[in-house]
Amino acid sequence: MTEVYQGSCLCTAISYELLTTPKAVSHCHCSQCRKGHGAAFASYGSVPRSAVQILNGAGHITTYSSSESVLREFCAQCGSTLFWSRSQGEFSDWVSIALGTLDLHASEAKTRLCRLQSSLVYAIQLIASDRLTTMGRFC
Numbered sequence: 001m002t003e004v005y006q007g008s009c010l011c012t013a014i015s016y017e018l019l020t021t022p023k024a025v026s027h028c029h030c031s032q033c034r035k036g037h038g039a040a041f042a043s044y045g046s047v048p049r050s051a052v053q054i055l056n057g058a059g060h061i062t063t064y065s066s067s068e069s070v071l072r073e074f075c076a077q078c079g080s081t082l083f084w085s086r087s088q089g090e091f092s093d094w095v096s097i098a099l100g101t102l103d104l105h106a107s108e109a110k111t112r113l114c115r116l117q118s119s120l121v122y123a124i125q126l127i128a129s130d131r132l133t134t135m136g137r138f139c
Ligand SMILES: [Zn+2]
Pocket: 009, 010, 011, 012, 013, 014, 075, 076, 077, 078, 079, 080
């Protein structure tokens, strides 16, 4: 069954929908993600670009290339970090979603969060098993 996830930025000018469950959920601790989020790490999940639909506010989306091949997308009005993607090479047809911007508040969201959290636990295990440096290199 296909699940739909909706998300929005802090000011709600931008809203989006994911047509599939985010995969490869991870916490990125690289310095760029820390600065981009103003937090100790950033939690992302990835979906194919074709599975992201901007419902409102596409004109508010601003981009910043934090490195030669990485494009970060955020709200020009409130600064919410929304997505990052590779502009070239492997996985350039995928988008990583800042999971904190998902709007999960219905009771059914509980089930979805549990599924996402099990992926997060896996990501934490990867970090614990010394994959942190490798993960940091994604960005
Ligand atoms: Zn906004």
